[in-house]
Amino acid sequence: MSLPYFPGCTLKVDAKHFEDSAMKVMEILDEPLQEMKDWICCGTVFSMTSDDLMLQLASIRNLLRAEEQDIKELIVLCSMCYNTLKRAEKFITEDEENLRKVNDVMYKEDIEFHGLVEVKHLLSILKERITFNKIEEKTQKPLKDFKLGAYYGCLLLRPEDMAIDTFEDPDIIENLLKSTGADTIKFPYRLECCGAYQTVNNKDVTISRTYEIINSARKSGCEALVTSCPLCAFNLDQRQKQTAEAYLDFKKMPIFYFTELLSIALGSGWDKSWEKLHYVDPEPILKEKNLI
Amino acid sequence: MKRIGVFVCHCGVNIKETVDVEKVTVELKKHPDITHIENYMFMCSDPGQNLLKNAIKEKKLDGVVVAACSPTLHESTFRNAVEEAGLNQYQCEIANIREQCSWVHKEMKDATHKAKVIIQTAVAKLKLNESLSAISAPVTRRALVVGGGIAGIQAAIDIADAGYEVVMVEKKPSLGGHMIQLSETFPTLDCSQCILTPKMVQVSKDENVKLHVNSEVEAVEGYIGNFKVKIKQKAQLVNPDLCNLCDDCSDICPVLVPDEHEEGLAWRKSIFIPFPQAIPATFTIDEDSCLGLDPIACGKCKDVCEAEAINYDAKTQIIEEEVGAIIIATGYDLYPEENLAEYGYGKYPDVITSLQFERILSATGPTNGEVRRPSDGKVPKEVAFIHCCGSRDPDRHLSYCSKICCMYSSKHAKLYKHKVPDGQPYNFYIDIRSGGKQYDEFVQQAMEEEELLMIRGKVARIYKENDKMIIHGVDTLSGKGVQLEADMVVLAMGIIPSAGTDEFAQKLKLNTGEDGFMVEAHPKLRPVESIQAGYFLAGTAQGPKDIPETVSQASGAASKALALLSSDEIFHSPIIATVDTDLCSGCGICVATCPYDARELNEAEGVVEVNDILCEGCGACISACPSNACQQKNFTNRQLSEMIKIVAAN
Amino acid sequence: MEKFEPKILCLLCKWCTYSGADLAGTSRMKYPPNGIVVKTLCSSRVDAQHVMEAFQQGIDGVFIGGCHPGDCHYQTGNYKTRRRVILLKKTMEQMGINPERLTLEWISASEGKRFARKIKEFTSKIKDLGPLPEYDFTESTENK
Amino acid sequence: MPISLNRNKVRNELVKRIEEISAQDVFQCYQCGNCSSGCPVIDYMDISPNQVMRLAQLGEAEMILNSETIWICATCLQCSSRCPKGIDVAKVMEAVRSINLRNRDGIVKPDREDIEDIDELPPIALVSVFRKKTG
Numbered sequence A: 001m002s003l004p005y006f007p008g009c010t011l012k013v014d015a016k017h018f019e020d021s022a023m024k025v026m027e028i029l030d031e032p033l034q035e036m037k038d039w040i041c042c043g044t045v046f047s048m049t050s051d052d053l054m055l056q057l058a059s060i061r062n063l064l065r066a067e068e069q070d071i072k073e074l075i076v077l078c079s080m081c082y083n084t085l086k087r088a089e090k091f092i093t094e095d096e097e098n099l100r101k102v103n104d105v106m107y108k109e110d111i112e113f114h115g116l117v118e119v120k121h122l123l124s125i126l127k128e129r130i131t132f133n134k135i136e137e138k139t140q141k142p143l144k145d146f147k148l149g150a151y152y153g154c155l156l157l158r159p160e161d162m163a164i165d166t167f168e169d170p171d172i173i174e175n176l177l178k179s180t181g182a183d184t185i186k187f188p189y190r191l192e193c194c195g196a197y198q199t200v201n202n203k204d205v206t207i208s209r210t211y212e213i214i215n216s217a218r219k220s221g222c223e224a225l226v227t228s229c230p231l232c233a234f235n236l237d238q239r240q241k242q243t244a245e246a247y248l249d250f251k252k253m254p255i256f257y258f259t260e261l262l263s264i265a266l267g268s269g270w271d272k273s274w275e276k277l278h279y280v281d282p283e284p285i286l287k288e289k290n291l292i
Numbered sequence B: 001m002k003r004i005g006v007f008v009c010h011c012g013v014n015i016k017e018t019v020d021v022e023k024v025t026v027e028l029k030k031h032p033d034i035t036h037i038e039n040y041m042f043m044c045s046d047p048g049q050n051l052l053k054n055a056i057k058e059k060k061l062d063g064v065v066v067a068a069c070s071p072t073l074h075e076s077t078f079r080n081a082v083e084e085a086g087l088n089q090y091q092c093e094i095a096n097i098r099e100q101c102s103w104v105h106k107e108m109k110d111a112t113h114k115a116k117v118i119i120q121t122a123v124a125k126l127k128l129n130e131s132l133s134a135i136s137a138p139v140t141r142r143a144l145v146v147g148g149g150i151a152g153i154q155a156a157i158d159i160a161d162a163g164y165e166v167v168m169v170e171k172k173p174s175l176g177g178h179m180i181q182l183s184e185t186f187p188t189l190d191c192s193q194c195i196l197t198p199k200m201v202q203v204s205k206d207e208n209v210k211l212h213v214n215s216e217v218e219a220v221e222g223y224i225g226n227f228k229v230k231i232k233q234k235a236q237l238v239n240p241d242l243c244n245l246c247d248d249c250s251d252i253c254p255v256l257v258p259d260e261h262e263e264g265l266a267w268r269k270s271i272f273i274p275f276p277q278a279i280p281a282t283f284t285i286d287e288d289s290c291l292g293l294d295p296i297a298c299g300k301c302k303d304v305c306e307a308e309a310i311n312y313d314a315k316t317q318i319i320e321e322e323v324g325a326i327i328i329a330t331g332y333d334l335y336p337e338e339n340l341a342e343y344g345y346g347k348y349p350d351v352i353t354s355l356q357f358e359r360i361l362s363a364t365g366p367t368n369g370e371v372r373r374p375s376d377g378k379v380p381k382e383v384a385f386i387h388c389c390g391s392r393d394p395d396r397h398l399s400y401c402s403k404i405c406c407m408y409s410s411k412h413a414k415l416y417k418h419k420v421p422d423g424q425p426y427n428f429y430i431d432i433r434s435g436g437k438q439y440d441e442f443v444q445q446a447m448e449e450e451e452l453l454m455i456r457g458k459v460a461r462i463y464k465e466n467d468k469m470i471i472h473g474v475d476t477l478s479g480k481g482v483q484l485e486a487d488m489v490v491l492a493m494g495i496i497p498s499a500g501t502d503e504f505a506q507k508l509k510l511n512t513g514e515d516g517f518m519v520e521a522h523p524k525l526r527p528v529e530s531i532q533a534g535y536f537l538a539g540t541a542q543g544p545k546d547i548p549e550t551v552s553q554a555s556g557a558a559s560k561a562l563a564l565l566s567s568d569e570i571f572h573s574p575i576i577a578t579v580d581t582d583l584c585s586g587c588g589i590c591v592a593t594c595p596y597d598a599r600e601l602n603e604a605e606g607v608v609e610v611n612d613i614l615c616e617g618c619g620a621c622i623s624a625c626p627s628n629a630c631q632q633k634n635f636t637n638r639q640l641s642e643m644i645k646i647v648a649a650n
Numbered sequence C: 001m002e003k004f005e006p007k008i009l010c011l012l013c014k015w016c017t018y019s020g021a022d023l024a025g026t027s028r029m030k031y032p033p034n035g036i037v038v039k040t041l042c043s044s045r046v047d048a049q050h051v052m053e054a055f056q057q058g059i060d061g062v063f064i065g066g067c068h069p070g071d072c073h074y075q076t077g078n079y080k081t082r083r084r085v086i087l088l089k090k091t092m093e094q095m096g097i098n099p100e101r102l103t104l105e106w107i108s109a110s111e112g113k114r115f116a117r118k119i120k121e122f123t124s125k126i127k128d129l130g131p132l133p134e135y136d137f138t139e140s141t142e143n144k
Numbered sequence D: 001m002p003i004s005l006n007r008n009k010v011r012n013e014l015v016k017r018i019e020e021i022s023a024q025d026v027f028q029c030y031q032c033g034n035c036s037s038g039c040p041v042i043d044y045m046d047i048s049p050n051q052v053m054r055l056a057q058l059g060e061a062e063m064i065l066n067s068e069t070i071w072i073c074a075t076c077l078q079c080s081s082r083c084p085k086g087i088d089v090a091k092v093m094e095a096v097r098s099i100n101l102r103n104r105d106g107i108v109k110p111d112r113e114d115i116e117d118i119d120e121l122p123p124i125a126l127v128s129v130f131r132k133k134t135g
């Protein structure tokens, strides 16, 4: 059976390698992903105002589409989409009043929404449904001697009630990577925000965040960082260019999506086309570790 | 028929202003149940009371209703007056026409009418009141003290000094509690051991004190003045009378476990003495870690003990004691550090708790009083003290202020500077709580003379980089984030009731609050008594406090207990439940409703009996009884019905 | 027609609500005079029989006041009252008496303001409900 | 200039509006500073998150509305997850932003030239910044 998943816009453009690798990995794990139909932008950020329902509708509408397609569990790859959709799910399931309001607002569309879709991050699926043991069994090319830092950022963990793991000291990504034979290092900045959308008009902010986060990882002994969010990936990877310009002592570090590394470990390999979607070239380190 | 007199008070103008007392007097004169009625300006004054007394004599009254202020104010005044005039005090009822009438209504017409109704309900009740006298029971003149920290020690000494026997129960192998772990104590910085050990010795030498260590209270039966206590004492594998402290046994014992007294900063053996001045002075075996207690599994200690003090066959004992009063002094523990994941306790050896730091400062501690950090023994040149760890965080941790940590953290900074003169202490705080004699001076002196830098703001995250602890904080006063590299971090953990307090309280049916601390009978006026009669509270078992406050409260609890122990009998309100054995079907429904176990089914007779002393008179059983067999003295069903009839009729 | 002034019986626990009512008095808060207080040592003393008696005698509303959950002077009395009131309301419903004529409020000794407010609210609610309809109690009280 | 206080100013309409939009009670804040100490971008703010809360308590909503801080906030929710009083500080930030935005005072214009590397930016960055910062 295939698992319905929500890609989100960035995975179709700048983070194709994320989607690609995830599809390959899930194929190998016998739970292929199937893109849901008629999805729209997740909204990217969950509006935190409490007085205007309209701002919530983009994400809710996706859940509605999913429900129409009889999807019970909707899988998300991108942390930001996860956060937005999960919060939309919580918004409607936590209070019946909210569900009623949503139906009222959308009455013209002649639909009945029940709020039955559960949003799940792919990491949770790997942990709970596939299990890390199975991943360990299926690993063909262990990521031996590869010192990796898992970078969670904000949106997988906050707010606390929808965190995919314990929110102050998670280790779901570390455990996943360990099951493929990698060494993981819990570096101090692994839960710190990368600056998110400030990258657009407050580039300085993100550059300094990138500097701090990557330095912290390097000092702790990480050789590369692993993430699950295209915005984190952009800030931590593409922004290294400007970071290096701004800070003369800065040393670059490759950034991966967790699925890229899984793909290598599980035997579906490294796709050459992924390389150009990275700013810091990941191939040298992969070669050094005998992974490609 | 009772001859009832009614006295309506003006309370100056307080009542008269809204209640037409004349009209009330005139109209109620005709009431068939009222023999005499008059009104007066101040009933509680001496002339007012005389008026009442004279009327009782002259009009031969056998019941009195005073229509005045709330019974909480002057019920006892008037009941005493009535007794002086030769009536039983329960033949006096108060009609509350001030707090619940004249003061809360505007219209004179309404208030006057309501006053009349209130008076009539009082008359209706009084008509059926019985004359009662207080119930008495003998008192066992001994006290039980649970917990051997400074609170328990002080209470035990006070009671023993007054000449009464004390049974003391401590669950650990030695007296001392947390205070024995402390280095020097604020606000005067005297050495904790130096002031505590003489008291511990005093307890052990006092003939009036019977000390049971390694023991816990298993069950308590009975009631105020007459408790029967079962104490469970762990097997005494080392006989304290024979052990001569030679230390041969622990030398040979192969087992190493973290030393509780040193807060895990050192190791001890399975057979050990908690600390050199322990009372009782003896080695003990910690059964949990010992390899086997039989010669096959290990038996090394027994082999070397020349004094033959070790006996592996010793068994757990149940000791029974009878006491009249119980003092609860079970103390506190630190809030679990693991709950503050963002501070990295357990992950980084140089992030330590405040109690660990006390041990590091202590001359008898793991570093012999030199300030050295756990990871590598280096002298830390910069130390961050973080206040409010777990405290004042209703969302995720404890809602309350732990009260002592501001003071001990300032003390820590100070003592640290004394030992490391070129060191720099930083205290991250939210507010400084230093109320107390010489307390704020103590804190200010630390800032002025000891170069302590206070930073106002909570710390968000602590992590290690190279061999420094990096602290991310804020200085809310300047509005700037601050970042600090320190060699060591001390967490001022909040305090919580000691482990097991919950179950202990449940066993004894004592009330604990939302925060788990023991609840006092009244926060201001009865702070050392429990709501449950015969139980008294001392020290941190009741709430966070420092040593001076603990000692005052312990002495307070002791003197309250002494007041009880020094009387031959105790008296108890006679407003209790009774059973009409003719009506009682023995169904037992009431037995389960009683919160005080005051009712017991007499199987032979098939009826329920009430223990007069245990019954607190709540009345829950009465309303539960399906057979109308159960009554409450002076609150009988009939009395309530009569009062309701009056309300309905008007 | 004369304005309807309901008769209200207030059964108050001595330790909390009764003292709360006293506090309302000392603070000179004003509230309607319809309620007459009968003090009990604990709200758990309140008997179903008394409440039914009150309605039978023509009292329009019964207000029971007890300590907040967890604060009962007698440990658990107020929980018993809560259970009893739930049952009572069911019985009232079966008998055709509007269960809103009975209320149980948690009011502590320090909540004078709350007492005054609750009494005001209850009095006006009973005013809205109007006088207790005539009802034949004989049937239900027979088996008492 | 001192902040002038009077009873009409404390809990004024604008502050109430912030509370309403955010569904948070700003008066619960006891200024522990936990929000600020965890904030990853405090160095770029003109007033710290705890000062935002404080100014709201003082009725100085205008000062918050005109601050840089609200636009620098990255909605990382660190403050919200740490506040001992359970205040969702990020929601307060959002409320202030949205009051500005509803007045059409966005800080970013979609057509602004200063988004220099608009071609490189992933959609996720653009969409989110537009949702947070355009009026």
Ligand SMILES: Cc1cc2nc3c(=O)[nH]c(=O)nc-3n(C[C@H](O)[C@H](O)[C@H](O)COP(=O)(O)OP(=O)(O)OC[C@H]3O[C@@H](n4cnc5c(N)ncnc54)[C@H](O)[C@@H]3O)c2cc1C
Residues within 6 Å of the ligand: B146, B147, B148, B149, B150, B151, B152, B169, B170, B171, B172, B175, B176, B177, B178, B179, B182, B184, B185, B186, B187, B215, B216, B217, B329, B330, B331, B332, B333, B354, B355, B358, B404, B408, B411, B498, B499, B500, B504, B538, B539, B540, B541, B545, B546, B547, B548, B550
């Ligand atoms: C780091 C730190 C530094 C401090 N510094 C100072 C200072 O400088 N000055 C100052 O005034 N105060 C200071 N204090 C406070 C001081 O420690 C306490 O006020 C005092 O120790 C409280 O004594 P206690 O007897 O109430 O409790 P405890 O010392 O906790 O004693 C309770 C005793 O009861 C025993 N017990 C618990 N439950 C049971 C049971 N069910 N049955 C039998 N026994 C039981 C325990 O084993 C323990 O021995 C400090 C506290 C800390 C944490």
Ligand SMILES: Cc1cc2nc3c(=O)[nH]c(=O)nc-3n(C[C@H](O)[C@H](O)[C@H](O)COP(=O)(O)OP(=O)(O)OC[C@H]3O[C@@H](n4cnc5c(N)ncnc54)[C@H](O)[C@@H]3O)c2cc1C
Residues within 6 Å of the ligand: B524
């Ligand atoms: C504004 C204010 C508000 C307060 N509010 C609270 C509160 O809400 N809650 C709370 O818990 N506490 C409160 N307190 C504190 C409280 O008032 C005190 O804790 C308490 O009253 C102290 O009682 P006392 O008996 O020690 O002293 P006092 O009340 O001062 O009594 C001392 C008595 O001794 C008499 N006296 C003095 N010298 C002699 C002498 N030489 N010979 C004979 N008689 C003498 C005095 O005339 C007086 O009657 C408040 C205090 C203040 C100032």
Ligand code: SF4
Residues within 6 Å of the ligand: B009, B010, B011, B012, B014, B041, B042, B043, B044, B045, B068, B069, B070, B073, B074, B098
């Ligand atoms: S008895 Fe009560 S009501 Fe009468 S004067 Fe005294 S205080 Fe006032």
Ligand code: SF4
Residues within 6 Å of the ligand: B238, B242, B243, B244, B245, B246, B247, B248, B249, B250, B283, B304, B305, B306, B307, B308, B309, B310
């Ligand atoms: S060897 Fe015997 S006497 Fe010596 S300390 Fe041990 S138990 Fe005591």
Ligand code: SF4
Residues within 6 Å of the ligand: B249, B252, B253, B254, B255, B270, B271, B285, B286, B289, B290, B291, B292, B293, B294, B298, B299, B300, B301, B302
């Ligand atoms: S018997 Fe137990 S206490 Fe004695 S030496 Fe062996 S392990 Fe230690």
Ligand code: SF4
Residues within 6 Å of the ligand: B387, B388, B389, B391, B392, B400, B401, B402, B403, B404, B405, B406, B407, B430, B431, B432, B433, B492, B494
């Ligand atoms: S005493 Fe000080 S450090 Fe302790 S909880 Fe209270 S304010 Fe915080």
Ligand code: SF4
Residues within 6 Å of the ligand: B576, B577, B593, B594, B595, B596, B597, B598, B599, B610, B614, B615, B616, B617, B618, B619, B620, B621, B622
């Ligand atoms: S009145 Fe209360 S305490 Fe007394 S027997 Fe009845 S239930 Fe127990």
Ligand code: SF4
Residues within 6 Å of the ligand: B579, B583, B584, B585, B586, B587, B588, B589, B590, B591, B607, B608, B624, B625, B626, B627, B628, B629, B630
């Ligand atoms: S409930 Fe009444 S009848 Fe039943 S045992 Fe108790 S007193 Fe007797």
Ligand code: SF4
Residues within 6 Å of the ligand: D028, D029, D030, D031, D032, D033, D034, D035, D036, D049, D050, D053, D082, D083, D084, D085, D086, D087, D089
């Ligand atoms: S963390 Fe919460 S309580 Fe503390 S300053 Fe910030 S908003 Fe206020």
Ligand code: SF4
Residues within 6 Å of the ligand: D035, D038, D039, D040, D041, D042, D049, D072, D073, D074, D075, D076, D077, D078, D079, D080, D089, D090, D093
């Ligand atoms: S949500 Fe905004 S204010 Fe709060 S910590 Fe993150 S960036 Fe700072």
